[in-house]
Amino acid sequence: MIHFLIVGLGNPGDKYKNTRHNIGFMILDALASSFGVLFKDSKKYMETTVTWEGDKVHLLKPQEFMNLSGKSTQTLANLYKIPPSQILVIQDEVDLPFGKIKNKIGGGTAGHNGLKDIVAKLGSQDFHRLRFGVGKPEKGGMEVADFVLQNFNSEERSSLDTLIKESITKTEDWIRTNRNLIRKENGV
16 A cells, blocks of 8 residues: 655635635645545644545645644654655645646745745655646735735636646546556556
8 A cells, every 4th residue: 555645735724714825725625525534633734544546645734834834744754654756745836827737846946935844854855746826926016925825816716616626636647647656666
């Protein structure tokens, strides 16, 4: 049985619930719902585990602020002995236009404080990322930090459900692809 860890990034509390920075939480909530599981709250993080197509998929929403996302990621990775190559972090990405969703393996953090902390705590940047494009503020407009802490606008909200479903499909595809690679490497 292979263990995967899927981490959705966001900030705890109702104040941030519908902000661009919390798209990781939104996608993870929808993923948990599609798997038919509920999150358990353990103060520092919310998590749940599902057996999916014979493998264990652990879903994690860190409950300390974004820049402390690495601690609970490290805790669960150590607990279930999950290497970085079997971790997918779902994040907001200002360097992609709204609605563009891309997978990426490793690389830099592009100033994303949640990713920086995960890299620091795991001691590796070789985990996978599902980058959900939230766009950037207009030139000369607000700071990026303020922009990502704003709610999605009405135009963005109208396509959010479809984009979240696309993100779930990409996440499930990521699990299947990696499972097949691991099985092939291990001759299973």
